[in-house]
Amino acid sequence: MRSRGIEMKKFFNESVTLWLTFAARLLLGGVLFAAGYLKATNSAQAAAAVRVYRILPISLANSFGYALPWIEIGIALLLIAGIWVRYSAIAGGALMGIFILAIGQAWARKLAINCGCFGNGGVSADGKVHPWVYLAEILRDMGLLITAGYLYRFPHGKFGLDRLSE
């Protein structure tokens, strides 16, 4: 009787994990897809979004700006399909880490810019620094970083193409 109870508890926990992983994949994948898609449709503005962070030299910033939306779309599709979830989680988490550092340094250097995360990148419309906005964006990206970490730890979930190949 006791072992059946433990077995049921184990099954319940593992089933919850499967659904949580699925939800996490959709969350991280969905946000990355939206971010990539909105930037891919205006590549000139996406490049400007990277330039205004003043981290990379201009030509590198432009190349990164053109390529990043497609990298995000690629990681997003892999996550949603549930393929190479662990690697996608590492890649997505690395992106979040980069974004957090970039926004943090923009805040510290008092650059008056837009995040450009979902398009609309460039200098801030009123020319002013908005520290609360930067904070909110960093917190959001930290949440997504934690989601990526969860997916690294629990990569197996419902409806993923990875499972079938085991």
Next chain:
Amino acid sequence: MAEKSAKNVSNANKGPNPAKPKKKSSKDNGTRNLVIGMILLVVLVGAGAALAKNRTDTHAVLPSSVSVADGYGVTFNPKAPVKLDIYEDYQCPHCRDFETVNGKYISSLARAGKMHVVFHPITLLGPESALTAAAAACASDQGKFLDYHAALFQNQPASENSGAWTNDKLVLIGHSIGITSAKFDTCVKSGQYTQWAMNVESDASAKNINSTPTVLLNGTVVPPQAELNLAALKNLFRAAGVK
């Protein structure tokens, strides 16, 4: 540790989970590989297209009065000693404000040969920016760039990327300022200067132009306080030697 719990998860699922029937592993790998292939294709084609589209095309058809050395901008009086570079997006409301305050003065300087003025109609806000820039180039071919440039800002739609700018509307605006040649109509409708507009943007990107309007007087950025103040702008120009 992670591997062990992963194994437990998949083993526990084989019993109570009726959703997925056990398939042959080669068929599963097939679906998975197909999806991986499609995703890779989308990413590589998309990124490749974005990188290619935003490069300068040296074989682009160029409108008249364009100086390749000046970032493919529409150039007036290249021999005048004081140079003004104006980077604007036709969809940008701040640019319309700049034009409202300073447009007539700058146009008069260009027409009178008093200043080397270079207009860079860049594409930052969306595809309609390129559309209007290409139409402005067609007007330049007709010798009517300055009037058309002003007319575009006067007719700027209330919101960006709203579909308000169409080739038909751009042709009508040309007619409204006195362009009669059929060549103008075909030029606008064929979009032949769209690649030139991309060259202008590519050059502006390489020069780190991130907002509009950006105005450079002999290479130095004009401060925002002088952008919407005609008297301040005139003082700056006079100090640089413009009569």
